[in-house]
Amino acid sequence: MSPTPDRTEHRLQLPRDTDPADVLAMIRNVRPEAQADADGVIDLGDDARLIPDTSRRGGGRFTLEVPRQRDEPTQLTIGDPRGYGRAFPDGEPMGAEREALDLAWALGRRLYGAVVTDSGTRLEPHPFCERDLTVVSPHALAPESFAELIAPLAPEAELDEIPEDVSRAGYSVTVPLETGDELAVRVGRADQHSALAQVDWLRDAVDYQIVHLPVDEGEGGIEMPDAATSERWQVAYQRVGLIAGLLTETVGGYVLDAGGFLVDPADLA
Template sequence: MSPGEQPRTRHRLQLPRDTSPADVLSMVRNVRPGAMLGEDGTIDLGDGTFLEPDHSPRGAGRWSIDTPWDREVPLPEGMVDSHGYGRAFPEGMPFGVERQALDLAWSLGRRLYGAVVTDAGVRLEPHPFQVRDLTVVSPHALAPESLAQLLAPLEPDAQLDEVPEDVVRSGYSVTIPLPEAEEIALRVGRSSRPTALSALDWVEDAVDYELVHLTADPEEDAIEVPSSETSERWQHVYQRIGRIAGLLAETVGGYVVDLEGFLVDPSDLA
């Protein structure tokens, strides 16, 4: 390495062997639309980072993340994080471009049932229901009463929150009670315009139907490895949110995206 050149490192992304490289590229472009595919299958993520497929005989589903090395101070003692970075990088947390590349790999592992192996050999296995929130982005807005009527057969306990007087079709919410003092909040408002949908001509005026899991313990989302009881509860809540999102997408049209900006096929939510 020449003087002044930034050091580099390599992490690994391990996906199921039958994962299509085209699916990986499609998912990457949900959040990095400028990602470029090279002739050898390498995905240029920008900022000097690359996702390289393993072409060896046993390399199906394996990718390397080639990225600049950039670390900051370690995670404070006693603090936990959902990604497991504090455990994997005790000498200093990934920062900047390296952190962004690792976050992308972690998210791909979450969505595609894989794992990340760090440059130090530490394995990170994202829980598939760590991210449970979904948003339906639609060109059509439902009036509060219409949304309440739509939800009633599926969620009879859903409660339309107090609607401000000037609200016609956005800027209101619905609360769906869950066991153990938890809730699903359905918030209707102007769209945040996800990157994955930026090419659509109607997205500037779109409406978000945001479905958020409100846990009884706000610290729960920082758990890296949930207990079997928590895991089962997360799965149940995600499936419930998914059914609502599927109903909304079928009724008002549009697309479903998860909290990290990745598109979700409504057929996977049934």
């Protein structure tokens, strides 16, 4: 059935062996109220639905049905990291459609898939496009203890100057990379992460945010990097994973990616 004029459809294409239950679990990390009916159709809220393809060859394929909401055409000035500018030259999605499309794109990123928009444009996230991770732990390391912990992995790491009136759980460490880029590890009071809403110690938890700082700040707007940029992203991606893994082994807790999805520590680089 074709969508009505005020609705539209995009396609989410994941590996054929993707378990729909895993898709729902990931969605609930960021949309806890999402529900699947007896046919596997996931209600995302905001009148948006993710509908599985139940045909014999439909494994891993979903249709995102959503209200059609488009902005006026604009000329790109700050980059197009997800490719929406080229997919929607007559006006990018906004409102509920934009949020649902962002979710589908993020699922494609995490589950090695792609989104095909209603215009027929394929959006395939680069495997290292999102490099930042956050370790959420009930245990706060003092600055000196963190510096000692990370020294074998990053001997050139520098503890940033800490004002005397700043909490011992509020500090940052700069980690130079051989590529010329840097990582910043920012330690402070935890945000209220929706994926961890049921964790009883979250109110008193600490966030260890591990952030990639490329030399060229404009890289944040790149959808398809060249080979050299891709290699630098991969170095940062792997180093961020190593630091996150070291932290979880030491202070416990959970790992979240930049999209708010939980990450299995066993999958860290």
